[in-house]
Structure formats: structure tokens, C-alpha cells
Amino acid sequence: MPGSTWFYDAILYIYALSLLFSFSDMATKNRSAKRMGTGLLAFVWLLQTVFIASRMYEHQYVPVMTMFEALFFYCWVLVTISIMMNFFLKRLDLLVFLVNVAAFAILAINIFSDPSVxxxxxxxxxxxxxxxxxxxxxxxxxxxxxxxxxxxxxxxxxxxxxxxxxxxxxxxxxxxxxxxxxxxxxxxxxxxxxxxxxxxxxxxxxxxxxxxxxxxxxxxxxxxxxxxxxxxxxxxxxxxxxxxxxxxxxxxxxxxxxxxxxxxxxxxxxxxxxxxx
Known part of the structure; x- marks a missing residue:
């Protein structure tokens, strides 16, 4: 299971880069930055999905039974929704950005806390x-x-x-x-x-x-x-x-x-x- 420190760090660093590119698009209407931010966000979603799937395979239950797992799953839901809004709803770039800022903050606090709950x-x-x-x-x-x-x-x-x-x-x-x-x-x-x-x-x-x-x-x-x-x-x-x-x-x-x-x-x-x- 991807549970080592580098895996969590990779999620946070890639997520932070995604937010930086998204902010650049918000400030300058840079379409290239938006595409890069969206691509990195999709990669964050993929890494989160790998974590959840591996946890399910290892423990034979959906990982929502501890505070750490539930908050991780909650952030995955927010990322999923934000990606869907980004593709299917127009002129909601700011909302997508704010949702991901909130999800990033929750994810960072959750990861830097003690996962042995x-x-x-x-x-x-x-x-x-x-x-x-x-x-x-x-x-x-x-x-x-x-x-x-x-x-x-x-x-x-x-x-x-x-x-x-x-x-x-x-x-x-x-x-x-x-x-x-x-x-x-x-x-x-x-x-x-x-x-x-x-x-x-x-x-x-x-x-x-x-x-x-x-x-x-x-x-x-x-x-x-x-x-x-x-x-x-x-x-x-x-x-x-x-x-x-x-x-x-x-x-x-x-x-x-x-x-x-x-x-x-x-x-x-x-x-x-x-x-x-």
C-alpha cells in the first residue's frame, strides 16, 4: 500500500503546483496555465484513487472508518466534484479554485496529523x-x-x-x-x-x-x-x-x-x- 511519506508528499506538492497554475489562470486568464493546472489536478485525483483502492485491497473495506481515512476520502470527493465542474459548468473557475484550496488545506492538515487513528x-x-x-x-x-x-x-x-x-x-x-x-x-x-x-x-x-x-x-x-x-x-x-x-x-x-x-x-x-x- 502507498503509505510512505514520499507518497503523501507527492500528492501535496503536485496539488500545490496545480493550485499555482490555477491561480495564474485566475490572475492573467492564461489558458495554458489552466490546462496545466487541470492536468495536475487530474494526477492528484489519480494518486488519491490509488491510495483508496490499495487500502480497500489490503483491508477489504472502503477506507472511511477512521478520521484520517474519512478526511482523505472527503478530499477525494471534493477533487472529483471540482474536476467535473471544470469540464461541465462554465464560468465557475473561481469556485473550482476555492473548492480545491479548501480541499488542499484539509488534506495537508490531515496528512501532517497522526494517521494512526x-x-x-x-x-x-x-x-x-x-x-x-x-x-x-x-x-x-x-x-x-x-x-x-x-x-x-x-x-x-x-x-x-x-x-x-x-x-x-x-x-x-x-x-x-x-x-x-x-x-x-x-x-x-x-x-x-x-x-x-x-x-x-x-x-x-x-x-x-x-x-x-x-x-x-x-x-x-x-x-x-x-x-x-x-x-x-x-x-x-x-x-x-x-x-x-x-x-x-x-x-x-x-x-x-x-x-x-x-x-x-x-x-x-x-x-x-x-x-x-
Missing amino acids: TPISQQWEARDELVFIHITLAIASYAAFMIAALLSGMYLFMHRQLKGKRWSAVMTRFPSLDRIEGYTYRAVLIGVPLLIASVALGIAKIVLDGDTRLLADAKVLSSLFSIAVYAFYLLQRVTANQTGPMLAFWNLAAFTAAVINFLVFNMYSGFHHWIWM
Whole structure:
């Protein structure tokens, strides 16, 4: 399995070069730099895929059972989505760049932390299919939520610039406000059902294990709260009760709740405690 230091370093160095070429394209509209950045990003995706595939072959399970594996897989999902957006969606170069900056930061922190982590719970077997589906659905939902949050940040920035009549060259790389808001809504619309399904499977696992006291666990309650905040955003969007900037604000608030759910409440959960750093 590619687990030595040089393999991780290669991923980070190639990823950093990809970001540098992408930034050059953002700054100077250099198409050659964009092609180089995209090619390097595809190579990063290939190396990440090799790591995941080799881990699957060695351990006979999809590698999402530890914090290190889950965050690595999360970054792979973000890279996959960014490559797809780069090819199939127009005028989203800035979003693709921001997604990869976030994925690079998460990947770097994850790699430089101690990869010798413990499983999610000693009571749950690594090959448990229910747990695997629960985790992968949660990872996919968080990827959708991050993209939605970045889009909301772009919306608020562009709205402020337009309102103040401050036009800049970087704004030529933005889609229209309506398109940004539409992309945000679609991303949340994808993420929410995935998170609901993930939480439902987690609750089902608790019930099957017979320890219903865990239904009042901090992780379960915080996950339900995150779903509620995103549901409020969707309700406001569907009923048209809020303006675009307020919708962007609520989406960022919902993403903040989701991040707190992931970073903070894992530590206080009786069954969802991951040891990472």
C-alpha cells in the first residue's frame, strides 16, 4: 500500500503546483496555465484513487472508518466534484479554485496529523455495511454543503461589489447572481437528503444495537439541528420569503452549524468519538 511519506508528499506538492497554475489562470486568464493546472489536478485525483483502492485491497473495506481515512476520502470527493465542474459548468473557475484550496488545506492538515487513528467505535466492526453507507453519505453531504457555502460567499461578495458600484476584473470570472443562487440551492438540495439518509442510518444502527439511550447523544441531536437549519434555508428559498443576500447568509449559518457538528460534537459523543490529532 502507498503509505510512505514520499507518497503523501507527492500528492501535496503536485496539488500545490496545480493550485499555482490555477491561480495564474485566475490572475492573467492564461489558458495554458489552466490546462496545466487541470492536468495536475487530474494526477492528484489519480494518486488519491490509488491510495483508496490499495487500502480497500489490503483491508477489504472502503477506507472511511477512521478520521484520517474519512478526511482523505472527503478530499477525494471534493477533487472529483471540482474536476467535473471544470469540464461541465462554465464560468465557475473561481469556485473550482476555492473548492480545491479548501480541499488542499484539509488534506495537508490531515496528512501532517497522526494517521494512526482508532476506529469510530470499538463496538462497530470495520466491515459493517450499514456503518460504511452512513459515513459515505455523510461525507457526500458535507462536500455538497461546502460547495454551497463557497457559492454563498461568492454571492455576498458580488452583491456587495455591485451595490457599491465597484466593478473589478475578478468579477468577470463570476456567473450572474441568479446563477450563483441557483447553484447554491441545487447543492443544498443534494446535500440535505444525503445528510438525512446518513443520520437515519446512524439512528437505525443505534436501534439495532439496542442502546436507545444513544438517541439522546450530543452527536445525534446536533446532526438533527444541522438538518433543521438547512431545512429552514430551503423553506425560505421555496417560499421566496427572503432576499438573495439573506438566503446566502442563512446558508452560511447552516454550514457553520454543520462544521460545529463535525468538529465539536464528535468529541462529546458517546459512540462517535474519533481520535485524530
